[in-house]
Amino acid sequence: MSKRQERDLRYLAAIEEITQTLWKCKEKYNLQAEENHPLMHRLKIWEEKLTTERRLIEEISLPCRFILEHFTTFIGEVDHTVGFSLGQQLELGRGSINDFSIGEWGNICLVIGNVQLCWRDRDYQYLFYPDKVVLRSIEGTKPEIYLFFNFAFKYSKILTEFKDVLHDQQTLYCYPDLFSEP
Incomplete structure (x- = not known):
């Protein structure tokens, strides 16, 4: 274990x-x-x-949990913000992570500033970069969700606990050195 x-x-x-x-x-x-x-x-x-x-x-996938655990390391801190967009054309804003909730059936709601950004975990695959995550619809019917942040994954000190994200079926891509030891 x-x-x-x-x-x-x-x-x-x-x-x-x-x-x-x-x-x-x-x-x-x-x-x-x-x-x-x-x-x-x-x-x-x-x-x-x-x-x-x-x-x-x-209940939620390991990649989704990794993202939420990372965001928890700077939740409520105004110095560390998250930008978000739907597709590459529609940038919606940037703000502090204020909260998140997980509803029935893996429905995730991320509160960024005054906006709630929601998705269903099992409907998406995750692409991980050092300071960005892309959520891609498995069926391709929904726009991609981009979450970009100024507090890179390497700073949250949880990378070693989540190395198995690399091999999860919902991880579509992972930046080559993201989980390597510093």
Whole structure:
């Protein structure tokens, strides 16, 4: 078992325990009855974040997880931005990564500035470059999504944990030296 897989098991156990505790507290203190209260809304947001963390480990492809883990290293930092475009003609903008979520069926939503960029993981293959990722539709019916960033993969210090991205079926291309040791 790899170091990443061992860590994943520990995190999944912790996420499950936190989720169970949250559910027990909601039941114990009858919080479901106050569904429209602002605090209840925040508790739902916590539940959604816990679900996203579980799905990040269990449900999405390794290439997609690698991208999201990389973005997490600079989430909320205004110095490190992500540009995004659909196809090569339509550049949509650039901004800080504020959040991401993983919905049912591997639907990824990346919040860049005030924009939500969403795609379904299993509908795309990934092309990796040092400071850019291209998401290419498997069926070719959707435009390519370009994500380019000023915080290159080599700076996030997770490359060694994700070397098997090279051999994943959803990795269409990987820059030759991307995963080589410095």
